[in-house]
Amino acid sequence: MSSDQKNSLRGIWKDLHPEIVVAIYEIKTKKSYRMFKPVNWSKLMSTISRRKVLGSFASVSLLYPLIACGKGNLFMSKDIVLSVVLYSYLNRPIFDVLLNGSDIGLANAYGGGGIMTGETISFGPQTLTWRLGGPRGMLHNGDTVTVKNSLILTTDQVPPKAAYLGVHIYPDDTAELTISQYIPEISSRGQKILDEVKRHGR
Known part of the structure; x- marks a missing residue:
C-alpha cells in the first residue's frame, strides 16, 4: 500500500467519532474495549448529526473490506510465502525458469523440478520466463x-x-498456477x- 493510501486511511480514522471506532473494534474482534463505556447508540445518534454519522460509516465501509481480507489485520497482505514446485510438459529440457525474476529451477522433458522453499510471491499479475x-x-x-497467457494471483485463490x-508450463x-x-x-x-505422449511412445 502506498504512503498516500496509508495517510488517507489514517485521516479516516482520525475523523471518526471515538465511539464509532470502539464499535468497529468490538464488532471485528468480538471483544469489549474496557477503556470506554459500552457504546450507547441512542446517545451517539443524538449527539452527532445524522450526516456526520452516515459520512463516518461511509468511510468505515471503505475500510472494512481491508479488515476482512486481512483476516484480522487492518491491511490486506500484499504477498504470500510459498514453496514452489515446477512442472514442465514440454518435449525438451528448460532452465533459468524465472517467476517474477526469481529463479525457481529447471526441468527435464516432461518432468518436474525440485521444490524451491520460502519464495515470497506478491499478489497480482505474475511474470514467467524460461x-x-x-x-x-x-x-x-x-x-x-515469455509466457503468453496472463497469470494473476489473488487472495481468493489461496485455500486455508x-x-x-505449482507452476505448470505447457x-x-x-x-x-495452482495453490495447495x-x-x-x-x-x-x-x-x-x-x-498422449505415452500412447504414441514419444
Whole structure:
C-alpha cells in the first residue's frame, strides 16, 4: 500500500467519532474495549448529526473490506510465502525458469523440478520466463520464452493452510498456477499431455 493510501486511511480514522471506532473494534474482534463505556447508540445518534454519522460509516465501509481480507489485520497482505514446485510438459529440457525474476529451477522433458522453499510471491499479475534446452544443434536452444497467457494471483485463490505453488508450463508457451496445502500434483491438462505422449511412445 502506498504512503498516500496509508495517510488517507489514517485521516479516516482520525475523523471518526471515538465511539464509532470502539464499535468497529468490538464488532471485528468480538471483544469489549474496557477503556470506554459500552457504546450507547441512542446517545451517539443524538449527539452527532445524522450526516456526520452516515459520512463516518461511509468511510468505515471503505475500510472494512481491508479488515476482512486481512483476516484480522487492518491491511490486506500484499504477498504470500510459498514453496514452489515446477512442472514442465514440454518435449525438451528448460532452465533459468524465472517467476517474477526469481529463479525457481529447471526441468527435464516432461518432468518436474525440485521444490524451491520460502519464495515470497506478491499478489497480482505474475511474470514467467524460461529458456529452452536440448541436444546440441536443436532448434531454438538457449532461446528465452515469455509466457503468453496472463497469470494473476489473488487472495481468493489461496485455500486455508496454503503452502505450495505449482507452476505448470505447457508446450504452447502458456502456463498455469495452482495453490495447495500439500505438494501439487500434475495438472489435469498436463496429465492429458503425458497420456498422449505415452500412447504414441514419444
